[in-house]
Amino acid sequence: MFERFTDEARQTVKLAMENARRLRHDRIGTEHLLLGLLEQPGTVSARLLNGHGLDHGRASAAIVQAVGAPPAGDLDADALESIGIDLSAVREKIEAAFGPGALDRSPSRDHRGILVSGRSIPFGPRAKKVLELSLREALALKSRDIRDGHILLGLIREGEGLGARILADTGVDLAALGTEVRAEIGGPPRQRP
Incomplete structure (x- = not known):
C-alpha cells in the first residue's frame, strides 16, 4: 500500500x-499520525488543521495530558556526572560513530537473539485502520495516489482513536474539516448512509 503514498503521505508515516519514539510509546497510534500531519506546514492537512486552531504543539500537549509525559532520564545523567562522566561528550561521540539519535533507539534482537539496530515501532490497530481508510478515501475520490489529506480523512472517519478525540476536544468540527479536505484534494463530498 505504501507505494501509492505521495512523498507527503510517506513523510506523515x-x-x-x-x-511515537520521542514520546517513548511502544506503538504508533492515531495521535502520532495526527502529529505527523501537523509537522508538515506546507501540506493541505496542516494548513486546514492550523486553520481550525490546532498546531503540533497543542496536539502534543493534548497527547501528554491524555497519556502522560515520557519518562525523564535526568537522574541517570546526574548520577554519571557526579562520578565525572560527561554524558554530552559521550552522546556526541556515539552519534558521530553511529548516527544522530543512536542512543534514543532501544536495542532489539532478531529471531536468533542477535542485536540489530534501528528498532521499528509497530502500528496500533486504530492507526492501521486509519491507513486502510485513507486508501478507501483515495479510491472513493478516484485518486491514483494516497495523499496527506486522505490520511486526515481516514483519521476523521476512524473517529474513535486518540487522534480523533484530540480533534474533537480542541473544538474541531470533524464534518466541516472533512468537507474542507475533500474540496482541497478534489472529489465530491462523501455521502453518509
Whole structure:
C-alpha cells in the first residue's frame, strides 16, 4: 500500500514513527499520525488543521495530558556526572560513530537473539485502520495516489482513536474539516448512509 503514498503521505508515516519514539510509546497510534500531519506546514492537512486552531504543539500537549509525559532520564545523567562522566561528550561521540539519535533507539534482537539496530515501532490497530481508510478515501475520490489529506480523512472517519478525540476536544468540527479536505484534494463530498 505504501507505494501509492505521495512523498507527503510517506513523510506523515515517518514523522508519526518519530513522534511515537520521542514520546517513548511502544506503538504508533492515531495521535502520532495526527502529529505527523501537523509537522508538515506546507501540506493541505496542516494548513486546514492550523486553520481550525490546532498546531503540533497543542496536539502534543493534548497527547501528554491524555497519556502522560515520557519518562525523564535526568537522574541517570546526574548520577554519571557526579562520578565525572560527561554524558554530552559521550552522546556526541556515539552519534558521530553511529548516527544522530543512536542512543534514543532501544536495542532489539532478531529471531536468533542477535542485536540489530534501528528498532521499528509497530502500528496500533486504530492507526492501521486509519491507513486502510485513507486508501478507501483515495479510491472513493478516484485518486491514483494516497495523499496527506486522505490520511486526515481516514483519521476523521476512524473517529474513535486518540487522534480523533484530540480533534474533537480542541473544538474541531470533524464534518466541516472533512468537507474542507475533500474540496482541497478534489472529489465530491462523501455521502453518509
